[in-house]
Amino acid sequence: MATILPISGTVSSRIKTGGNRLLGALSPNDAALISPYLEPVSFTVGDYITRAGAPIENLCFFEQGIAGVLDSLDNDRRYAVGLLGAEGFVGWPLLMGDDRSPYDVTMRAEAGRALRIPAEKLIAAVEQSATLRTTLLRFAHIFMLQMGRTIVSSLAHSIERRMARWILLYHDRVQADEICMTHEEFRLMLGVRRSSVTDALHRLEEEQAIRAVRAKVLVVDRAKLIALAGDTYGYPEQEYARLLA
Amino acid sequence: MATILPISGTVSSRIKTGGNRLLGALSPNDAALISPYLEPVSFTVGDYITRAGAPIENLCFFEQGIAGVLDSLDNDRRYAVGLLGAEGFVGWPLLMGDDRSPYDVTMRAEAGRALRIPAEKLIAAVEQSATLRTTLLRFAHIFMLQMGRTIVSSLAHSIERRMARWILLYHDRVQADEICMTHEEFRLMLGVRRSSVTDALHRLEEEQAIRAVRAKVLVVDRAKLIALAGDTYGYPEQEYARLLA
DNA sequence: CATGCTTGGAACGGTTCCGTACAGAAACGT
DNA sequence: ACGTTTCTGTACGGAACCGTTCCAAGCATG
Known part of the structure; x- marks a missing residue:
């Protein structure tokens, strides 16, 4: 129990790509719309990516690490409503007409890397490309599905x-x-x-x-x-x- | 206990408008984009508005009644992940890049009235009006908030x-x-x-x-x-x- | 090495909630 | 009027989980 042996495990449907999967799924044109504004950032465990109630100034497309989306109760007890990593991004409420983050989002499990883009740049990009907007909204939709399964x-x-x-x-x-x-x-x-x-x-x-x-x-x-x-x-x-x- | 007396109750932040609040919040221009295609429909308790896995052919803006959004487990046990009425509509996944409904949605509590619009008409409308799209997505966002609180x-x-x-x-x-x-x-x-x-x-x-x-x-x-x-x-x-x- | 902090293990009684079963009461159909 | 269905109340033992407390093990720091 003391030493950590390498365990084989069944490596099935794991996410393997180094970068962000959502960005990887974009067409070259859509990627070109936002890539000039993407800036690498890194986080350590416990860092806040956004705070509940704060304006959304940036969106973060994760390349590594796990972000926990937390809702708080009575200002003290906090609970996770969902989880995301390199398959998604943080800041989707901006695409859904809310300029503030409803949740705390913090780094969990391991240090994280992300590509960050200023809110106004992303808004401008999705106004130019319907497919870009759809791709990003699809992630929000799937996060919603995850929440549904959490309830169940x-x-x-x-x-x-x-x-x-x-x-x-x-x-x-x-x-x-x-x-x-x-x-x-x-x-x-x-x-x-x-x-x-x-x-x-x-x-x-x-x-x-x-x-x-x-x-x-x-x-x-x-x-x-x-x-x-x-x-x-x-x-x-x-x-x-x-x-x- | 046998007879139902009229109870006063505190009528505070109730929804009072007869029609759909979301449609009511639209600008005249946005309303004009979709109102030609809105068709009144009615449901009785237990009716399905959408079935899980089925293509989204229509969207329903409720005027009366309560729609329960249900997720099912093992094909038998079902649980509600959320609730909506005249403040919203059913079919938002369509605006988020999914053409199928992930959930069963059924009529609860009382008979319902809604205004129904064909999927393609609504898609065409939101492509013409960014403000219309934002208004509708805002409802989806708020439904997501409700789900978060359900988890907590x-x-x-x-x-x-x-x-x-x-x-x-x-x-x-x-x-x-x-x-x-x-x-x-x-x-x-x-x-x-x-x-x-x-x-x-x-x-x-x-x-x-x-x-x-x-x-x-x-x-x-x-x-x-x-x-x-x-x-x-x-x-x-x-x-x-x-x-x- | 001494100390302090974080993390994990174990135990206690107490409460909530479950599964099941049964029966009464109210509505419904004919 | 009558049986049938739906809805509700109640009761039982048992399982899951809680709040709390105490202690031990790992780890970092000086």
């Missing part, structure tokens, strides 16, 4: 199964089978007490689906996690492939 | 408090303090067993927040319901007012 899983499934789902969502967005996350991190997504996270992790470990070491989760059997997550995993990912291939 | 409330709150929230969402969308819904209906939104609904209703009744009669809930003390719902009620409604006033 929180209503229908046990902590263990919901945890399996979140591990998969993380796994899809990191390059390795090793995911850095503490029990406290899981609390954001599951909304349970920390010891319940411990218990659920142990159960997943007993089933040989993962191995947990300090501040890390190693994905051992991805298929088993998918089975546990059931219908709450897969549909948004499948729709992403259909609409943004 | 399901993670943080007891059945009783979550029920208070859903009653408010229904109350906002009907013209009266009397809401037709069976315990089974609540199950869609809370994801609990039917008897838990009974218990939670009794608790809300003890607190004089509502009165429950067969297949109906009477809102007695709206302020009390708002207090129970806490931060999970109000924010999307407030953003609607800000962005679509």
Whole structure:
């Protein structure tokens, strides 16, 4: 348990491209519209990409790392409503007629890289290209699907199964089978007490689906996690492939 | 308990307009772009407005009634991911680059009236008017906010408090303090067993927040319901007012 | 090495909620 | 009027999960 061995794991539908998948899906013309304004930025774990209520001044297309979209309650307790990585971008409310971010968005799990573009440049670009706008809105739509599945899983499934789902969502967005996350991190997504996270992790470990070491989760059997997550995993990912291939 | 007395109730931020609020918020020019194609339709409780997976052929702007947006799991258990009425429309995925509906949408609580427009007509209209597109996307955005709060409330709150929230969402969308819904209906939104609904209703009744009669809930003390719902009620409604006033 | 911080493991009783089952009450059809 | 269906109330044991507390292990810092 002390040393971290390289675990094989089933590397199936993982995101492999180095850069941002959404930008990669753009036509050359659309890419040309925004690429002059894209500027690389990097974040460390815990950094805020946007703050709830703040004006959206930039949009960030991630190349690496995981961004957690958090909603807060009573100004203290916070919960994740969704997750995104190199398959998407942060700031979509701007394309939907809102100039302020409704959510806190922070870096999770690992350091992140992104390409940043000023809000007004992106607005100008989507006004010139309908296909660009559609591509970006498609991501927002798929994020919405993810939220829907989050609702369903929180209503229908046990902590263990919901945890399996979140591990998969993380796994899809990191390059390795090793995911850095503490029990406290899981609390954001599951909304349970920390010891319940411990218990659920142990159960997943007993089933040989993962191995947990300090501040890390190693994905051992991805298929088993998918089975546990059931219908709450897969549909948004499948729709992403259909609409943004 | 047998007879339904007229209950005063606090009629605060209710939706009063007869027609669709979103259409009402359009500029004369934008309204002119689509009104030639709007056709009145009506639904009874249980009718499907769209089916999951089916192509979006029409969009529906509701004038009366409540539409429940349902996600299904394992082909049998279904759960509500959101609710809308005369403040919105059904079919927004079309504006976000998806030609199929990801959800079942069905009529809840009471019979509904809507103005229906063929998909291609609406697409043509939003291509002519950026402000029309923005207005419609703003509704989709606010629906997303509602979904976010649904996630948070399901993670943080007891059945009783979550029920208070859903009653408010229904109350906002009907013209009266009397809401037709069976315990089974609540199950869609809370994801609990039917008897838990009974218990939670009794608790809300003890607190004089509502009165429950067969297949109906009477809102007695709206302020009390708002207090129970806490931060999970109000924010999307407030953003609607800000962005679509 | 000494110290302090973060993270994880384990335990306690208590509460909420579940699954199931059954029965009464109200509406409905004929 | 009568049976049927729908809706609601209630009760039982049991499972899941909570809040709390305490302690141990890993890690960083000086």
